[in-house]
Amino acid sequence: MNDQTSKTGDGIHENHYCCVPECKKWGGFGFTRSKAETVQWWCWEHYPHKTPVRAS
Template structure:
């Protein structure tokens, strides 16, 4: 085996899309209240800042 072997294909990047209905932007703002709850993703425009902070307390 050669030390210059490379993988035949680069790994795929998983892109999360915004969960807001009708929005197809990239969901770069992921948040989960705990490790037991699946992460939900939103774009910056639709991230529920206030409602999420209220649920944390």
């Protein structure tokens, strides 16, 4: 059974690793300002757009 609902993608998974050169972790957090830019991927440790956790 095919779970792909549109014909726009080819269904190929791409591996994204952290964009910090010395880091080899999985880059599960991508960010771009527009569709015209290339997406940059970071691991959680290096992700610059995360919000700080507040102590209760």
